């Protein structure tokens with residue numbers, strides 16, 4: 282009897298652990314469907330590297346979000362109170378103009394990955410105008426980010442709210458130095 286109870290308790294504990302992990306996205310994977318678009322902004326190349334891995338793995342097409350005025354390394358100095366990023370961060374009306382927000386054959390993509398660096402625990406605001414300008418209706422949208430240490434946090438959820446359309450998934454954070462195998466572990470092809 283004692284043995285049966287121990288087995289039952291172990292099974293129950295394992296089940297709880299699995300449900301818990303799934304709830305916090307602990308070991309989740311994604312399976313893209315249809316044609317895949319990988320949209321990204323990258324100021325210093327880390328997010329671009331992950332975007333290219335995703336495109337290689339899925340056979341997808343990349344689209345880079347490009348500010349009209351690119352960020353120099355001086356612009357990106359978050360410790361300098363006079364730098365462009367600090368000024369933009371402190372400006373509630375910031376509005377980074379992009380070279381374009383229109384993607385060729387937008388309607389043909391069923392899955393859209395959207396990637397960005399984390400800036401002050403949030404998605405870099407450079408992606409905002411892309412998200413606001415596009416209609417994600419009927420698309421599965423999968424956020425991803427790179428950061429030194431912060432998690433994805435609410436960044437994906439906030440972008441989903443900003444978009445107002447699309448089926449936004451939880452997404453994933455990669456470290457700035459993540460490898461292709463890290464991305465391969467995340468994406469499970471149909």
Ligand SMILES: Cc1cc2nc3c(=O)[nH]c(=O)nc-3n(C[C@H](O)[C@H](O)[C@H](O)COP(=O)(O)O)c2cc1C
Nearest residue numbers: 323324325326327328398401402427428429430431
């Ligand atoms: C303005 C700025 C703010 C940042 N804020 C954070 C942060 O809050 N948390 C973190 O872990 N990393 C932060 N980082 C580091 C970047 O998220 C990280 O280096 C990222 O991989 C850069 O991606 P990229 O090369 O595609 O631009 C920040 C970097 C910059 C330039």
